[in-house]
Amino acid sequence: MRKSPLSSVPALAAALFLSTSLTAPLTPAFAAAAQQAQPASPQELVSKVDIPYEKFVLPNGLTTIIHTDRKAPIVAVTVYYKVGSKNEPRGHTGFAHLYEHLFFGGSANVPNYDIPLEAAGSTPTNGSTWYDRTNYVETVPTGALDLALFMESDRMGHLLPAVTQDKLDKQRGVVQNEKRQGDNQPYGLYDYFQSEGLLPVGHPYRHSTIGSMADLDAATLTDVRQWFTEHYGPNNVVLVLSGDIDAATARPKVEKWFGDIPRGPDVAPVKAGPVTLPAPVSRDITDQVPVLRLTRNWTAPGLNDPDTPALNVGMYILGGLASSRLDNALVRGQELAVSTTAYDQVFQQLSFLTMVMNVKPGVDRALAEKAFGKVLADYLRDGPTEDEVRRAVTTLLSGEIGGLERVGGFSGKGSTLAEGQVYSNDPAHYKKDLEAMAALTPERIKAALNKWLSRPVYALNVVPGKRTASGDQMGGWGDEADHPAPPADPHAKAPALAAGPARTAPPVQPVSALKFPAIEHATLSNGIPVTLARRTAVPKLVMTVDFDAGYAADALDTPGTQGLMLSLLDQGTATRNATQIAEAQERLGASIDIDASRDDSTVTLSALTDNLAPSLALTADLILHPAFKPADFTRVKAQAQAALAQTFSSPRALASRTLDAAIYGKHPYAQPGDGLGNAQSLAALTPANIRAAHDEWMRPDLASITVVGDVTMAQLKPLLEQAFGGWKAPEAKAPVKPLDTATPPAKARVILIDRPNSPQSVIMAGRVLPLTGRTPGEEPLELANDVLGGDFLSRLNLDIREEKGWSYGVRTGVSQPTGPSAVQLIAPVQADRTGDTIKAVTADMAAFPATQPVSAEELQRVTEGAIRGMPNQFETNASVLSAIRKNARLGRPEDYYATLAGKYRTIGAKAIGAAAAQYLQPTGLTFVIVGDRKVVEPQLQGLGLPVEVREAPAAPEAAPEKE
Template structure:
């Protein structure tokens, strides 16, 4: 079988949905589980490398994923962060591949990435079939021939990048919680006690010999798993894997890590202050790892508690008592232990002690009484539906390849996913109750995070000094090396990076068009990899439709729509979706409002009926409006504490002017003062003006033919008719004149500064932007872009930087965004200005950059539409920008016809170096003087919380 196909029958049960729905039973969970399958072949090289091959010919691409049995749990004291640091170093080039990203980018690789956690390090790339040999050569070169290319300069650079990655996470609200949890839950010396990203001091202290010995100890082929998925089979793959990996010598065998499940001697209660908008309560336990018999029962129990939309915590604290604005509970499973996380965000104005007490009571109540059979079944259905959706992809985190590799690494069984899903299908309420009673009646760690000033932040020595660190902070003798013999000493016989074959043409599915009887246009494409139907109903609205005098109206309307209809209350609606394994999502971009649905195709008719009920019959019940209004007010307050949220709220009115529909906060949450006044009448009026069939288009991707699925949509939506006056949007012609300046949003004690820079271009949004966007691959929209490489790889001031054309229906702004260490804020603004000025002036793109951008974009085309979700997005973009349905099939010819000078001229006409508006969110006492030295006018504004 060439791909994972789930042949599901259409068994039936009654579902309480509106009268226009067909009566149809969801497919039983046990039947779903039996059909989930990943056919694969496997072999093992003499040096111990385990290889799995999954054949899936739906696109001419191959996913390559390499998993190493090394994570932060192997790190000894004083060397925290080593595994993650080495993940970064593995991208820095090997002895025969000077730069790991450039050859893969030129080859058209997507998802080129890596990740590290407690139990593993993995690397992924998805390449055109004709680039597979190159990808295998490069993966093998960094496995067997890396250390000769690891220099002190590279170590220092990646150390800086990792420390900025740490700052970026730590800078978020609640960003320091993980450290407190780990220290409280695990005893000193436990391998899961420290964060994977490590401490600033240990990262500072890492010597070149330390990290080299770390590699020698852990990165042998016998400690690795290679999974290939896509347009490949074992007969073709084996000689290639033998050719490139077969000569690499075995490394040391992986040592066993002892990681017992710790139990606190008594309950621990702590309070942490942070720059947050609401008080949050946590309850945490350490429980057994994913291979333990209690892992699935615990996961089910926690989903019942706080994972389902109809969870016990949601129903009690959020819906009934309205003392919390958000709740969650989940199991985070690892190989040897798992973490239980339960949390509740207290509604502003409510005594946090009340919520804390009720949180404990609700946990105890579920343990005492156990879940119902229906709750357990709903959890299992959602879990299986999510697994099916993930397995549509050949590569990436959670795909076919990763699923096999994870099972082999953690459970010595590549088909462990089958056992786990079968356990979800068979678990009983009694088993769930027993597991929760056994593990969650032990003493808990109870952490409360409340608004206030943070404690002093642990900075890197280099961050404090503002200079690059010296080679060593301590003599190597103070840090004993992890001694291990070299895995590879001989030079490599094959030193030429393999060439890349020309890719196949993009295969965007044929798009069929139809109309419902009320005139709604339907665009449809067929994707048969998994038995799922995705549909999106879009409306010509978006955040641009929000009333200027009542910003936030649309967001509140969408939230209330998803919490009950005239036929089903909030709990009934949530439970109906869960029984079907369905997802319904409501949201908005700047130009379109959408109601999206993901359904198991055998459950299509009742899922479409639910979608129609949500869209057509919102109840706007006063109690629900009040509850969700309070939640939105809390979200606004949280956005005003988040550095990225502050930047995205500040930039639009500066760029477009407050009178423009685009001059609103990007989140759509709106203004607290106006949201506080909104009621059912305002929401119903907005719904009547904008959520109507004469503003709608329907996009569908399904494994079934259009003729088989269209009747469900016709039955649900065909009789819908518009009434009243439709809403309109007006875009002013006179936009603010470009005036380069910096608006500094003062967010005290921020270890990083968020930088946004934007300018309006004169580009036609519905014109051909391909030349400009391709040229911008070189300047700002790629890992290898000049902006990212300068701030991240050369200067190590940032974890990443990006610049892009933010295409909308009526405007095309050019936007740069990054986060940088606080003491380099002013320098980073100057560096960004310099990169734009040089690229459009004295240092235009080189022939090498041009070729890499064009060839990389060309070769990525076959990969872009592997999944139904990607196809759905492509169809919507074509409709928004008035492009033909087969637009993507013509892109290869356009790329092949490109020449360098026209691309450079196109981007030079589009962006102007001195026309940016700058927004910086950071600590004014640290960065104001730096910004003054840029020569730009600086205006300081406060990050004032909502009243």
């Protein structure tokens, strides 16, 4: 993938305790209604999944599919090229992905692909490469559709004159840093070993999509030009336009922009079916990981094989469901594992069947392996039950229905239609898959599993220890020692190309203003406020129950208390154990997630409208009647300790928790943002601590409910009243987090955490700001951050990634919590450029705005471009829900986003520059670096910053078996 959003460190999901004094039983009428409500059948769910389309093919072979969806004034442009890494020959691994990056570097008539689109309001603008295809996606305002089509056609038909040696060298560096970033993670080399063990040298799915360092190093301009000429003709492309468009309008536009591009060679088919090993194979690899990981692997048929739906559902029952066979037996049953999973990773011509067991620390390996194998053997002998099949199919279908909210992106309706055409020559192939899933029987699944999982297995196990392999030497064809590539000069001169015909970009037409959904309010009889935004695009809704607690509440308790408490919520109630809770969700096609942020502890329900009453009953049961059995506490505590060990082994997670503690000092926001506390505090927690914390924090007078989706207030409020209205607050006064605690003065320094054998350094930096998320009028600061490091076209990312090629992505952000805000930066960079990156970052920050004020192009992009992109940002129920909750938390008016365009238009370059000068300077930044000390420390000399070196923390011990 070309652009990688730097997502936040995953937090431990969590749970609550409710003492007898706070519990409120479900009313008999509601409980009876919920019990009697029959969940929708798989066949009923399948009938709701429909993406109508029209299709036409231009004379040059370009296949175009149109889907009309008028819910918002946006059109998703989805382009699939029928070329992926499976098409790469020996010596050219990584070429498809490298070309994906080059596609964004400009074409003959478009100097930079991102700038015009983002200025027009495109969100997202991205691309990705996989074994079978390369795709590009952008969702634009309807008035910018012609611009998007012009740009897609210019790089399809007129790219090569703009592919220069300089661009090749820079994107080569970016791709190699993308490879290092993936390799640098715990278990980061597993995929290389998996494909190498399952497939012979030369099999098209054996080498990695990102390729080998050697092949990337050797790529010449002549090579990449030839690769483009052989694969990227319109006859090898599927274009999907979905959203505010129809075929009658679309066809002349497509003919205008793409019709003159000549056909190219057809992409040659490759033979790439599944492979049966001659005998079982077992291999151990060592890595800097916290727990032993056992895996079992096979290849299986591709997505068009009749066995694939059965294998997909069968593996989901084995290890994908929350109530999976593996979880029931190994995590909750014998408690030999901290987590398990199983899945069928499906591609066009084959798939990888994988089952995984992360062994609980202290468990004998032989015992773990025996139990792991027994689960599979029993499953193959007995097959799934009828109930398991229905639960798995319902869960998967519910996810498909939810995916219909988006018209574009990597997983929306546009991609669904494109993949059907590319892989199966049928845009509606998804319907056949869903109908096949709905018709599955236990016997059909058992037969498919036994056919494919009874073959010789590849047991690949990752053992804690020193990493001895290097990702730099992996990912290629596999026989380089026997077939060394001829010497190549990556800078060999290539002949100049003619500029090609001049084409003019069309103007962006007027863009419709954002129409934020209407918001309704109600209050339950116990005082809980309810907010609803009705949206009917899909027959689902999403609901949150927010409590004013969050990880900051641990400032008044033991660190890790809130996270462990929350993670116990779905582990048992007065009438259900953890397995029964999971099974109940699966039957309903519902999902109940429990987590926290700094400020809030949140229970989130995603439910099918048809199954709302029983889904609400289940949610209320979890919140009001948790059991908190000692055995559950002991098991979940051990899982939390394993998660903490995983955090210590992840360079980014370790940097994040180190930085928060360094800049916030004794403030509640110094609590680790993953909710795990520390090894000592986690080890000391007891069930009594959990009960006390729940009595203190999880109460109706600290709760609020927000709902977005296909339900009316008249339908919703009675159900919520029946579920939660009888829940009474205790007499004790509600707690208040000390968010006014002083933070330490900003201190310029470097904290270097030694992580040997790291091909990349993860740099994070931050400083607490003299404002809070509730401070009004901070929109100029938000825009200043966008200019500096907030998006792909920001100054820092263009400098460190696009110009220098040292990183896969650099970002900055300004947090907006209830309490004090902070500016933070993250920059994963190649290890030998750590010091240079800090110098470049500080120089770029200091120059804004002193020597480099906001340019006219930047001002247009972050203001008018953001305004044009607003309709795209609230396409899903979840995105609307998030906006409503954020407005409430920060004390904003409900029409904040509807009025934001007007505010942006009044903010000029001067105000943005002033915000940057006040808040975004490098003065006082604390830098945290997680990397190889022997490589990094010499680079820090001459920075003028004090350096503190720390050893990476040791992994915590697992909880004892009994408490």
